[in-house]
Amino acid sequence: GNSVTQMEGPVTLSEEAFLTINCTYTATGYPSLFWYVQYPGEGLQLLLKATKADDKGSNKGFEATYRKETTSFHLEKGSVQVSDSAVYFCALDSSASKIIFGSGTRLSIRP
């Protein structure tokens, strides 16, 4: 069945460090891929998405490229800020019905 595996947290970085959160998936067909972010006390918000192979999603300085050959959708940011501290969820949608979420990665940024 469809599944998403993302790196376990917590991830702790210093401000202005480079960020990578790994995400790989298993799916039939050609799923759409997403990153959601959850700030403390809030619901999940769509951060970025990619709907086909080699697409790059980007938003707020974050990027992720849909790599079909490696079944990956790693999240990157060149210089993180304290305000990026949150939980990040990788997700896939292969059926236009329910989305499959990863387990989430907690990110903490030190000033």
Added chain:
Amino acid sequence: DAGVIQSPRHEVTEMGQEVTLRCKPISGHNSLFWYRQTMMRGLELLIYFNNNVPIDDSGMPEDRFSAKMPNASFSTLKIQPSEPRDSAVYFCASRTGYGYTFGSGTRLTVV
């Protein structure tokens, strides 16, 4: 666009009491999802509806849980009787096309 609206934001109840959580999806969104989030189990899909019809309720933990969607603009999740292990944040999300929009959640505490 007011987003997905959930009520109440916080609920504290005694074990054995009935609890009703409410959700108003975004107008025009034809799918609605109920999730539960805890530290131990992460984000769990409980049930989802397409066009007001329940499609998959395999995630509903027990018969104590029930969900209804009487029309396109309103859904409820009911727990009767409630137990301390039901304490969690419950999220509602709606979608049309790709991606979800989440509500801010209801934090339920059963004492």
